Amino acid sequence: MAEHPAYPVGLRLTGRRVVVLGGGQVAQRRLPALIAAGADVHLVSPEATPSVEAMADAGEITWSRRRYTEGDLEGAWYALISTSDLEANNLASAEGERRRVWCVRSDDADRATAWTPATGHSEGVTVAVLTTDAKGRDPRHTAAVRDAVIEGLRDGTLVAPQFRTRAPGVALVGGGPGDPDLITVRGRRLLAGADVVIADRLGPRDLLAELPPHVEVIDAAKIPYGRYMAQEAINNALIEHAKQGRSVVRLKGGDPYVFGRGMEELQALAEAGIPCTVVPGISSSISVPGAAGIPVTHRGVAHEFTVVSGHVAPDDERSLVDWASLAKLTGTLVILMGVDKIGKIAEALIAHGKPADTPVALVQEGTTATQRRVDATLATVGERVRAEDVRPPAVIIVGPVVGVGPRPTE
Incomplete structure (x- = not known):
């Protein structure tokens, strides 16, 4: 089995029984994704970390406070084996093999029937990275590849065009206090996909230089006691470009609602029937x-x-x-x-x-x-x-x- 690469597949676990053996750090890292997938998670472990225990107390998982016993994998679709007891891990793996349950082993990947990929998410896309060389698995390398892809998708350096027509609209994006690294991930992603950017003077100006040449940048700077773009003109520009079917980002300094007139712009857009997304920013x-x-x-x-x-x-x-x-x-x-x-x-x-x-x-x-x-x-x-x-x-x-x-x- 080790001579061939793993076959990548996405499991749909909503409502399906998933068994997790061991309540330590591995379970703590993996459980949130299983819960988010809608799995019916059953934890078997005499002890658990405080975070895992909180998941059980909240009713997100079912916790049997005992060691593994034969039959725990009955009816399971997927199992995560992560105890510190090698004998229990081997017995659980053997049960999984007999019951045809895909089992991940945190202690011995070679004896597992499934591997957990390094995963990340960006705008409705899940990126999962697996090592193709079964003999030379390097989890840190796969995680680094995952991180590079996700970061590229989020900041726009990795261009992945959408082929379905995007719905026009406006995003009021809080750009943070000035350092371009302090804009939110979502704000940066929306900025990378914009057709028009209407930017304040106090927004992260350095990010504008990274925009593709086709993006129209409109200066809405309000310089104290100097030139300024009236708020009504800003509202009209947002509405006009959105009605032309363009994706518009209103890039504001700090947070849109902290002395940023964000609500005035949202109200104007609502009156014009323009959909609007508000992205909070780090307030100065x-x-x-x-x-x-x-x-x-x-x-x-x-x-x-x-x-x-x-x-x-x-x-x-x-x-x-x-x-x-x-x-x-x-x-x-x-x-x-x-x-x-x-x-x-x-x-x-x-x-x-x-x-x-x-x-x-x-x-x-x-x-x-x-x-x-x-x-x-x-x-x-x-x-x-x-x-x-x-x-x-x-x-x-x-x-x-x-x-x-x-x-x-x-």
Whole structure:
């Protein structure tokens, strides 16, 4: 049997009995896929890892808390043998052979009647990789091949065109805080398959250079106090291109719904009858402080964090922020879009009782190669911003967590 390569096949296990012998790390890795396949999973093991036990407690699997005994594979379609008892493994393999049950052996692949491929998933496709040379099996190599294929499909470097007509529509994709590696896998995959990309200035710009030449890129940059594309024009562009049957990605910085006007765009698309997918992104409100060594919460220091927009000053009648209440909080205050208003914001917080020596950090262009951090206090932050010429985009963190980590190097 070892002289021939394995025959690859996809098992449809929905509702069918699958027996897993052993509740250790191997079972912990394999059980989620069996559960996802809809299998009727029966675990036989006197012990199990906490994660496996949680699956049993949740009713995802049936657990018999004992060792293997003859007859456990009766009625099974598939078996995973992963105990530390060699004799029990051999007996179970022999039973599987008699009952014509395909058996995977975690301890001895040569004595198994089935092998588990290295698998991965991307946009409705499962990639499974098996070694063709039965005598020279190298699981790490097959896993590396799997990873390369999946990564290529996800980031668009491995082009696999779809031959069925794609339904037109719009995807609102949160691009993350700026580092192109921090966009989600799904967001990157949608970007790779787009016909039109309408991009914000704060989105991961480096990803645009990777797009194929046929992709139309529309600049929707909203530069503070400079040129900008009105929101209505953005909405109209999304609708127009989608109605032309094109796949449109609205690439936004951070998360579409965190001060990103994502809901306004979704509402406009819904009114026009355009299907829309929303892909969350990593918000700069937590990722940028983290990149600068600042945790927004820390045990014994801050039990909550609050994110507010600072684009409207506290004394502006349009402000919806209750600065008086924020001044009373003991946790972390994260302010977005507030660089030019930080002086007035600091004055308001101090006036409402926030100590003037409360630490403040400003992180400009966080997660990018030009990231820099400027530290101050509420009393000094206005002058520090002017002296250091801090410019947007910058995230402002107020609270004792600023001093938790190692001090920033100048």
